[in-house]
Amino acid sequence: EVQLVESGGGLVHPGGSLTLSCAASGFTFSSHDIHWVRQPTGEGLEWVSAIGTAGDPYYSDSVEGRFTISRENDKNSLYLQMNSLRAGDTAVYYCARGTYCTTTSCNNAPFDIWGQGTMVIVSS
């Protein structure tokens, strides 16, 4: 079964740090861009970060300089290191599968597989 499973969410104080993980199975993890998307309770979806198949990271303006995305292809795992957390970072965080790439080209694709999400609460 093609699947993404997030973990690592929890309660953290403002200014603190947390690392989220996303475990992939059922597909060739190393061949896909993978994204983090977050959703505050009762609000819409916000794209947070992505990592390309070459390990190239991308961030939204709201998290640039505070969050670090990484991947370990041999473990089929994605990570999001979150530092200097703020109340505004409180949300459910989803990982999602994106574009498929071969060694020569990428086929632009939407987010077709999503995890169930992990909740991050930033509060004193």
Add this chain to the structure above:
Amino acid sequence: EIVLTQSPGTLSLSPGERATLSCRASQSVNSSSLAWYQQKPGQAPRLLISGASSRATGIPDRFSGSGSGTDFTLTISRLEPEDFAVYYCQQYGSSPPRGTFGQGTKVEIK
């Protein structure tokens, strides 16, 4: 940066009725990069439409997408009880990889 604006914010309809959801972009979007998602309470989003008009695997044909340039539409021809949910449009890209979402349209039972 492209901003996607969805309308209406809430659509109140009865089962069996037709739903028409709009997504307007602040500048022209490549149709091949426009997607629609459905999200039910407590669940992750589910991909419905990619490339503005291509249904994802397993999506019923009562869902259809259309549009180009700055104006895109998701149509649900006859609402089923399980279709009452929030719908998001998205512009996605691979160079660089990212995805901008609209603010969502809630389709609720009238």
